[in-house]
Amino acid sequence: MPTKSSPAKPAKDLAIGDLARATGVKITTIRFYESIGLMPEPARTAAGRRVYGEAHRRRLIFVRHARDLGFEVDAIRELLTLSDRPEQSCARVDALASQHLADVEERIARLELLRTELTRMVKACRHGRVGDCRILDTLADHGRCATEHGAVRD
Amino acid sequence: MPTKSSPAKPAKDLAIGDLARATGVKITTIRFYESIGLMPEPARTAAGRRVYGEAHRRRLIFVRHARDLGFEVDAIRELLTLSDRPEQSCARVDALASQHLADVEERIARLELLRTELTRMVKACRHGRVGDCRILDTLADHGRCATEHGAVRD
DNA sequence: GCTTGCTCCTACAGTGACTGTAGGATGCAT
């Protein structure tokens, strides 16, 4: 298995399409990440095509994985900055992750209220005419809801 | 309590700000709903100010409540159309609500995988230096994840 | 050397569901 101490890695160059295939990130998204500063500006060929190396690949995988885990771009930007300062305390990293976890838990809680309410609504449906529809009745009047489901908000 | 059979309701007119206060929907949002056809174009005063009545208020409450429950605008548009045809079967209403419920359940499932993974990451943190940070390690390598959390996607 | 077909480039518009701002007109109370 490869270690980062291998000294003479040929650092094979990657075109943007190669990088996209290697990471599962779309070409347009890679360019977008560059435009918002999540990815650094790569070297270019004489014809102006982007040339990437192993460091770019690792960084993009980090970004993609953090996005998959739901971190926002600003948080990822900060995480990337932090990971460039290995001597610092990781308290801030912990705080970012903990905050994100708290956000996820809040979203789950809100969605569970929603699930409760929607389940109730769907069960109440007697499959008759629109004029007698309990689902529409409930939508017309929050007073018929069992829970104080707030708004979904994302 | 008011019934819709009250015949001579004075139908007190509402300015857009009154309607906003009565429903908790912001003025700009009411105008936005009008622009996308969720709310009908209201009558206007001679000076061009919008004038709303009880029917508008009920419709806006319906829209707001459906949005709070996470229905998308297109679904709400369809629900509103359906509720104008009280003799039709409510099967389509049921289908829209059931589909939305399924969507909510899927989002919950994905978020729960995320919660698992984030909890694991945060617990693994040994509060040391960035260079030894398990959280950053995990972000750099999906292989360290316990679950196939996909992407969050909303 | 030329064509074919793939890859890549920039620049900009569109998504969803709003929110915010600029700049002006109206309405009402004092």
Place this chain on the structure above:
DNA sequence: ATGCATCCTACAGTCACTGTAGGAGCAAGC
């Protein structure tokens, strides 16, 4: 008459991309 709240339109901004238009580069086959 003045001041202030409310209202109007029109448009830009949000987030994290995705899609499109229109063009240029590059390798392989003929």
